[in-house]
Amino acid sequence: MKAMLIVAHGSRREASNDEIRELARSVARRAENSFDRVSCAFLELAEPNIPDGLRELIRDGVRNIVVMPYFLSAGRHVAEDIPGEVDLVRGEFPDVTIGLAPYLGLAHAVPDLLLQQAAIEGARQ
Amino acid sequence: MKAMLIVAHGSRREASNDEIRELARSVARRAENSFDRVSCAFLELAEPNIPDGLRELIRDGVRNIVVMPYFLSAGRHVAEDIPGEVDLVRGEFPDVTIGLAPYLGLAHAVPDLLLQQAAIEGARQ
Numbered sequence: 001m002k003a004m005l006i007v008a009h010g011s012r013r014e015a016s017n018d019e020i021r022e023l024a025r026s027v028a029r030r031a032e033n034s035f036d037r038v039s040c041a042f043l044e045l046a047e048p049n050i051p052d053g054l055r056e057l058i059r060d061g062v063r064n065i066v067v068m069p070y071f072l073s074a075g076r077h078v079a080e081d082i083p084g085e086v087d088l089v090r091g092e093f094p095d096v097t098i099g100l101a102p103y104l105g106l107a108h109a110v111p112d113l114l115l116q117q118a119a120i121e122g123a124r125q
Numbered sequence: 126m127k128a129m130l131i132v133a134h135g136s137r138r139e140a141s142n143d144e145i146r147e148l149a150r151s152v153a154r155r156a157e158n159s160f161d162r163v164s165c166a167f168l169e170l171a172e173p174n175i176p177d178g179l180r181e182l183i184r185d186g187v188r189n190i191v192v193m194p195y196f197l198s199a200g201r202h203v204a205e206d207i208p209g210e211v212d213l214v215r216g217e218f219p220d221v222t223i224g225l226a227p228y229l230g231l232a233h234a235v236p237d238l239l240l241q242q243a244a245i246e247g248a249r250q
Contacts, residue, residue, distance in 0.1 A: 023236065026236045027240060030237060034244065068239055068246075070197060072196075072197060074144075075141055099246040102242055103242075107241060110229075112155060114131065114152050114193055117229060122127075
């Protein structure tokens with residue numbers, strides 16, 4: 001079984017955390033054959049945290065996980081905190097493959113996405 | 126003249142701010158007929174701030190600006206801070222049209238983008 005774990009920062013505003021949970025469901029609907037499970041976890045301020053999110057997938061039989069940082073820039077969270085938490089769980093489960101995807105901001109399609117979003121506003125003017 | 130102003134949070138890490146400046150150049154290269162100018166501004170911690178970014182475009186002859194919040198969730202920054210700074214400049218230049226695009230996290234293509242980024246890592250495993 002293969003899974004994606006979307007990792008977001010987490011917010012004091014519960015509606016923002018719910019947006020991430022809804023995003024995970026939306027990705028799961030599109031994942032079809034690429035991922036059997038898609039769930040989310042938070043670096044801070046919301047549940048589950050990253051180790052617990054990974055452990056839940058492993059407990060459910062997942063043996064291959066891609067961690068997807070839902071961040072736009074490579075600050076300390078992306079460069080140090082997320083890899084550190086992933087390494088913790090790698091140490092607990094050496095037989096499970098846990099990979100770390102490039103953070104969202106690195107996606108080559110981001111410039112086109114910005115143009116599309118701007119066009120929505122342009123159409124309203 | 127029409128312009129897009131990409132608004133990011135701003136970081137103490139100058140490399141992160143430079144990523145945004147490079148993103149603006151990348152969007153500009155793709156903007157072709159949709160925008161004559163694409164620049165960026167920061168909510169805090171980096172220059173220019175939002176009012177100065179807008180004023181520079183207006184000084185250069187732009188009369189139609191779409192502000193594009195480079196944010197993944199609708200916290201206080203997206204809901205209050207950015208609209209407040211935009212309103213300030215709207216008050217100074219009532220003949221200039223300044224629209225506010227939906228923040229990046231609302232883009233319908235985000236789930237597919239996450240799947241693409243995860244596939245990059247999946248291919249490495």
